[in-house]
Amino acid sequence: GGVVAKREGARISKEVNRRFFLVQRAATAGVFGIVVGTLAVARYREVLAAVRALIRRAGRQCYTLVVGKLNPAKLANFA
Numbered sequence: 001g002g003v004v005a006k007r008e009g010a011r012i013s014k015e016v017n018r019r020f021f022l023v024q025r026a027a028t029a030g031v032f033g034i035v036v037g038t039l040a041v042a043r044y045r046e047v048l049a050a051v052r053a054l055i056r057r058a059g060r061q062c063y064t065l066v067v068g069k070l071n072p073a074k075l076a077n078f079a
Contacts, residue, residue: 001029002016003047004019020037029060030060030061031060031062031063032055032060032061032062032063033063033064033065033078034048034051034055034062034063034064034077035065035067035070035071035078036048036063036064036065036067037067037068037070038066038067039068039069048064048066052064065078
């Protein structure tokens with residue numbers, strides 16, 4: 001009962017805090033990276049253009065990486 005609820009509450013609180021931290025980091029970032037997996041997304045070029053336009057309107061710079069299929073090894077190159 002109570003112990004499980006406390007553990008679950010602590011886990012959720014930790015996740016919310018981490019999300020807040022990451023949102024704040026993104027809000028102050030000058031450069032964004034956009035990773036696009038093209039295999040599963042129709043019209044990805046249109047979506048990519050819209051996202052890039054939003055980033056530029058905010059006065060930020062962006063880099064785009066387009067790959068056919070994402071996997072941990074490809075993402076690890078940019079960690």
